[in-house]
Amino acid sequence: MGELTFKGLKVDELDLTNKIEGQVELDISQRASFNVKYSNDNLHCMANLTIDMMEKTHPMDFNFKISATALFDCEEGMDKKEIHKKAYDEIYPHVRALVITFMVNSGLPPIVIPKVKMDESNIKIEENKKIEDNNLYS
Numbered sequence: 001m002g003e004l005t006f007k008g009l010k011v012d013e014l015d016l017t018n019k020i021e022g023q024v025e026l027d028i029s030q031r032a033s034f035n036v037k038y039s040n041d042n043l044h045c046m047a048n049l050t051i052d053m054m055e056k057t058h059p060m061d062f063n064f065k066i067s068a069t070a071l072f073d074c075e076e077g078m079d080k081k082e083i084h085k086k087a088y089d090e091i092y093p094h095v096r097a098l099v100i101t102f103m104v105n106s107g108l109p110p111i112v113i114p115k116v117k118m119d120e121s122n123i124k125i126e127e128n129k130k131i132e133d134n135n136l137y138s
Helices: 080-105
Strands: 004-018 028-039 044-055 062-074
Touching (some): 004 080
Antiparallel strands (some): 028 044, 044 062
16 A cells, blocks of 8 residues: 645636526436546646536526636656546545535535445546656646
């Protein structure tokens, strides 16, 4: 087990469509994706979490999307599946807080995104998912 050091978070995309009038009960479906890209030396990584939510019966009237990327330093020799799980556990509470804050500031009730348990058998490591070291930090 190694150390994963959180370096920061940036929101890449934030989109809300709310054409629903009055008080209604929403039946929201959610999709999420999470991926990690590594620097050539595997000592840094970028983890991206994207969440799409929409009203099941009227998806064009209410939908929301957030995509956020977190930057990390990785301890040398860390297992990539371990990095994947730790990065997800680190980025999720930040994104959840952003979603709640955005919804409330938009005049909506706080919508809490449920955390999906990371199933190690579903983690796929692709060796070609690299980032340029000079593009990692600005």
